[in-house]
Amino acid sequence: MTIKDIAELCGVGTGTVSRALNNDPRVKKETRERILSVVKKHNFIPNSSARNLKLMDTNTVGLLCMGINNPFFQSMFHPMESELEKLGYSAFFMEVGVDEDEGEAALKLIHEKNIKGIIFLGGMMKDPDVVLRHVTVPYILCSVGIDMSSTPDCIAISVDDEKESEKAVSYLIKEGHERIAIIAGRKDDKAVGALRLSGYKKALEKHGIKYDPKLVFHMEDGIPDFSAENGYKTMKKVIKKCPDITAVFAISDVTALGAYKAIYEAGLRIPEDISVVGFDGIEYSKYLHPPLTTMVQPTDEMIHEATENIDLAIKGEGKAKMIYVGAKLVKRDSVKKERENGTKVKHTS
16 A cells, blocks of 8 residues: 555545644544544555655655745645646645745755655745755745846746736826835845835836835834734834825735734724735735735636646756746725825715
8 A cells, every 4th residue: 555545545635645644733633534544444554754754655746835824825735735636746835934944944855755846935035046056856936035136047936026016006196196105025125025116116107206215114123024013013103204195005915914903003094094005915805994905916827837837847848937927906995096187086084
């Protein structure tokens, strides 16, 4: 018996069997019990390697996620696993801490698991070539922030952060907003944060609005970036220093969630006093009050590109390239029309 045989008998994927044998809490109780019953019945004994289970088949793709607590990435785990299984692979998830080196994490995964390839999901790499120079299996980057001056020698999949941020801010401007603040990335962020800030600047320039650096508020150090806490504390600064703004562009939906709290605590209303636009399109953004206007990243398309291209790379058919997927502006109730035909719109309380 192999792990594949167990998976087929239970009607699940090999990755699910692996997690059940490792007591992974993501496996439903009834599914785990069904798998363990089959394992016991057939006297299946998995091989071990170091402290971890080493899968008996070799068609395993490692998913290394930096930002595992981000709902945007969480929504991609199971669909990505399903797509890999359709291609004949099992998936093994591994979290990478914000202070960990992605390259070292990849080497650990290679040594402890019998993997064919790696999909890096999330996080930021200032110098991909240096970080990944010792990775000995095919890999791709999916929604990984890359230093703007770096060109990775691999397959990388992402939205065009600059272009899509320009769209988001242009929408605010077309709705009559001119005093638009931005909750940007950290000051030293040369990847996603820098690109979305650049898109903000381009939108202002395109519509003839003078760029005001005083309206740029970088996320704070010492707090996880792209987090609700950082959005909350940064938005408090925005309200205190720029009480005349009519809108704010938060470069992630989770950050926008924190901004909502700061706005309400200040006794202000959304969108009557401050309009808010986010970025990512995470599921709960539509359940905020009011529902958040946001740039929705096409996770289905990203997952398809990631799984198809890691398959090609494993087969030796992949070529280094940057794959951009398009985001979509979803208009909800967090933005009000500030001006119409040059005249300020009157709003009743």
